[in-house]
Amino acid sequence: MRSRTRAAAGALAAGVVSVLLATTASAAPGPGAPGVGDPYYPNAGNGGTDVQHYNIRLSYQPDTDLLSGTTTLLLTATQDLSRFNLDFALKASSVLVNNRPAKFTSSTGDGELVITPAEALAKGQTATVVVQYADTPSKAKVDGINGWKHGVFGALGVDEPQSAQWWFPSNDHPTDKATYDVSIEAPDGLAALTSGSLVSKRKSRAGWTRWNWRSTQPQATYLTPFVVGKYDVRESKTPDGKPFITAYGSDLGNSRAAAEASVERTPEINAFLATRFGPYPFEAEGGVVTSGIGFSLENQTRPVYGLKNFAGGANTTLIAHENAHQWFGDNVSLGRWSDIWLNEGFASYAEWLWSEHEGEGTVAELAQYTYDSHAADADLWKAVPADPGKDHQFDDAVYSRGALTLQALRTAVGDEAFFKILKDWQAAKSGKDARIPEFIALAEKVSGKPLHELFQTWLYTAGKPANGPNGAAGAKAPAAAQSRFTVAKPKSYDQIEANHRLLATEHGH
Incomplete structure (x- = not known):
């Protein structure tokens, strides 16, 4: 009897061991x-990690375009990881994961820094990743593209949809937001600017000054700018006490006054936008005007404006556009780059709101004029705002037709x-990312009206809608125009939210 019990126990133990071995094998880190x-951008961002904070400490010499220093990432593994990627176009010299040297392969033109830690990371485990590097960003390309701007104006890490990878390793996609501490050392006489509040500026060594910045709210990587050059930096407070920091390049020439007459009105414009969208979402305000780019970008708390935007005089509608992004695009970020309408359609609509506020035509008048000014075969009606395609995501169809959709x-x-709807959207999705179907579902929930056909017509169907944005009949779309996409009719806002959370989990965010 005893021996039979031992045999049975041995068989049971062997079975348990085999189950454990099988379980361990199936759960091996990957x-x-x-x-x-x-x-649109298959390599953007990374799976398996969620970054909570970036601590970026750099030195930059514009004369040689040499950028050197260290970025420390505080992240959490969202799966069992044998290795993980960061988006980075520069050459790393060393990588530590939890204070232990890690194996890595640096950028080979695809913008991927592949890191293999000494010990695998378990799902839910936090990790401190330290990347040291020294390189010349103007020589680095990702898929044949260089997003760094370097010239007599200094240097700019400012672009969309990606710019971070040319100056710090990151999860370079809006679905992985984080907080930031950015410290940039530059030669004396030059400014070093980014988002957030200026914590300190001090002499660091002979011939060098270090600028320390902090962003305390969730921020997408492409919204974190790098600006070094000769700028006139102004520090003050908004009427409600937030830091208000603006900077103007030393080479703005005759357009300098027009730039100041626009950017210095930022707190006034944001106060107006807050009456339409809800409270301003961040801890600081400001703007930078530079000759180094021709476009403007809604960098969080501190948009960067290209000089040529002020060649014709003051341009407060541009200030309204880029600062409307502080709500639509920055506070609530897109979940996929095909959702760009959630950024640009709303910012373009804010231009009309501001024009009306300034007594320069009502929103209804401006919308109708835009609709009437474009014939049925115009380019405005050819792209589908809800999914314009990678090569057309910044076309006027997304901006102007996007604004017409809102009207x-x-x-x-x-x-x-x-x-x-606009205010509830900000409250519900503050600090997060979102998808177009979520907005449609919320609009139906708040209004209590079926809106499927409206969005199908304006967002998902090519061709000029038969009725204008104010409901009046207009020129009909060409008979050949037809929908390339179909918006799924929302069942409920809560179901849309649940689906989005599921998709986010599948992609590790």
């Missing part, structure tokens, strides 16, 4: 994906429901 799964929505639901 590599994180090289991207989050964005169809059509306002016409359908009325002013009270419309502005409640």
